[in-house]
Amino acid sequence: MPITYENTVKTSLKPSRHPYLTGPWRPNATEFTATDLEVVGEIPKDIDGVYVRNTENPAQEPLGHYHPFDGDGMLHVMSFKDGKAEYRNRFVRTRGFNAEQEAGEALWAGIANNPALSKRPGCGAQGSVKDASSTDVVIHAGKILSTFWQCGEGYRLDPYTLEQEGTESWTPLEGISAHPKVDEKTGELLFFNYSKYPPYQHYGVVDKNNKLVHYTPVPLPGPRLPHDMAFTEHYSILVDLPLFWDPELLKEGRHHAKYFPDMPTRFAILPRFGTAADVRWFEAAPTYVLHWMNAYEEGDEIVLDGYFQDQPDPEPIEGLPRAVGKMMANIAINCFESKLHRWRFNLKTGAVVEQRLDDRALEFGTFNQQYAGRKSRYVYSVWGEPNWFLFSGLVKHDLETGESWSLPFGEQRFGSEAPFAPRVNAKDEDDGYLVSFITDMKADRSECVLIDAKNIEAGPVCRIILPHRICSGTHATWASGESIRAAQGLE
Template sequence: MKVDRLPKVRTSLSPTNHPYMTGAWTPLHEEVNAWDLTVLEGAIPTDLDGVYLRNTENPVHDPLGRYHPFDGDGMVCQIEFKDGAATYRNRFIRTRCFEAEQEVGASLWGGLMDGPGTSKRPGFGAHGSLKDTASTDIVVHNGEAIATFYQCGEAYRLDPLTLETLGVAAWAPLEGVSAHPKVDEATGELMFFNYSKAWPHMHYGVVDASGKRTVYQPVPLPGLRLPHDMAFSEHWAILNDLPVFWDQDLMARDIHAVRLHKGLPSRFALVPRQGGEPRWFEAAPTYVLHWLNAYEDGDEVVLDGYFQENPIPRPLDSAPDGHGHLMAYLDEHSFRPKLHRWRFNLKTGETTEKHLDDRILEFGMFNQKYAGKPYRYAYSTTSKPGWFLFNGFVKHDLETGQSWSIDLPDGVYASEAPFAPRIGAKDEDDGYLISFLIDETKGTSECAIVDAQSFAIVCRIALPHKLSSGTHSVWAGREMLRE
């Protein structure tokens, strides 16, 4: 393996025993380019062509208050495949906030768990005082990678091949872009939403294949909500109003404490994709971090996602002192997400719903060629109890109900694993899952390639350094990129 190490960023981070700044979440501060990567097992498929991009949080400076992993500075790690070879690189996202803190050599903004007055400068997000780290999701649209923030941020553009930060997306509104914009590869459109404390509390937008914003409309809510993700079908964008949001009385004192508001249902807005009056549907109360896919089936719109059975969990007794609340909200085994299906009947206005699996599952992926269309295969992650760490994968055949699992060895943790179609693919599951792995037992990281049909790891590639665990990722085939 050949490695070119770039000049180090300025950091003031002190030694710590914080559970999400140690172990698999130990921050990575070096930036590198690497090639001639060492293949540890199998061979790199010659029919894999494109890039895997994974976003994550890497804190660079000591926090001003209590650290939450979503406060960390955004870093994108990338592996590119072409002609049976692979190259690797990683870069911090040079947001306005990252650059400002590099100038002063210290943190300027408080985080999700901090009270009013912690931040030294005005900030971003629905809070209004957070650092826009662009560290949550990443998608590829119009030849560019778009990195987004946990709440509502500016939407940062990157070159998906070089990882150079290209600035804020021109189409992003002042109200910001929420964590999970969606790209329809069939039309080239990007759909997004945002939310804020100010009426109408939510907006929906569309950006066309050339990067021009063509739709931006209010979707009024009864008050501030905390939607995290959205979905789309052929004719509808699906937004949500879920009964888990900040306590209104405490918010009057600038305290952002999330509560389950009993007596309120879950509500779903089906908005015509090119704008128009939403149609609202009600369902059982829950919170959903991530949706899988949606599609139209006769008079019904079908939506798949991860229904939380316990969205406001009790603090974890097993957590290190002072971290029980934080760790419970990051532990899937505490809030218990289950693969779930909602069906919205456009004629009757009724909703039917059910679990599709009783296991704890989240962070789902599928073949993006089937986004907004009927699909058969879904790929979810499993997690280590007590932790925000992925320890395996589950493939579902949604037609037959069959499923297959990959369980990683103890101490090995995965990244979100998007589906990469092989060149010339004929079937929906004809391709690979790509993931970065962290081996805590060896202190190393590697890239794993999973054959989606046999559902087995067929290639492992050594990476030049140990990564920090991460959040979301994307696969972009060569046709999605600008050379």
């Protein structure tokens, strides 16, 4: 396996027993480029593109309590073409990362701490933390865009080389939240942000040439914590969820999320290039939703799928100190009990109809992005390791027939979000592969797997061994080589 050692960053991390600084979450400090990788099986020749995963990978000893969402962004890319694959990993060189490298220590406390612990002014919706760009990742206009869940600048990188290209020039003052959406039909990027200051939320559109062409307030009643958005062919969907910073504690400068079960979940539906005056609000059962799946128009209705949390404010995990048990419960799929769910919004009558699609605790779903905003049939979700933010297997849902199929990753094998990669010249919606990084704790290594989306129960068609064991993280994305080359003017 030819491996090029690229760099080892400066780190002040000390040995730790913290559950999210050890085991599958053990941070890395070294960056690699690896080609001619060891392969178990054979890499198919009908896959062309890049798989990118963002991970929370701290480089410095934390100031105060560490939360796994505080870690620095590290991107891991596996690129495929002509039956071959190459691997690269790089830290996202954010302003905060570079400042801490220069200082040789952490300069910002994380989300679970008193803001006064930070040694420099912070940013993001909370206003005192580091923009780590460690949450989400998409590919738009031929480049990677990495983003931070509490809103940050947005960083661009080359999807093949991971060459750093700095911040997005069009980033608004209020930043970009995680989960901007790419409409593959138009090439447009749809995004939102949120803050502690009126109007508390904005929404925007960036065109296929990476130019900001629309930006408007979508006002909220106060500071909120939305995490995701959705879109259809003609509409965008934003939310006002009844879990947000406690207003009374916020007056004291304390950022403590509280669930308000007597408040409804509210959905803002507006035309893609609409303004606040065009928003229609719909009310539904109270919950919190981290991630939406597809949305589409059907007659007078908009149909939206996502993961409805039955327990948005779960009890702390027993047997642990209360603060630790609560932190771990808040990010464990089995604790907040997220269920695949459907909302229907009637644009004529204003009625909302809800439907439970599966009673299992599932999250971090994906679908064929070529169908984004249009009616689709298949969703691919993960289930979690009990009481952990770790993914233990995949479920494929056929939303037309109600059937589902499952693939456990195996004992002590933990995967990542698994986006759908269409085969070259795919014939139908599920003609392609699911791609995931798997960390095998027994073998003490990580690998990239390709799974035939038409038959996930058969297991991986190939396993590509990585040069090191990677740290776990949050989101991943896929983009076809054809779309990247076209956006970069290479074909």
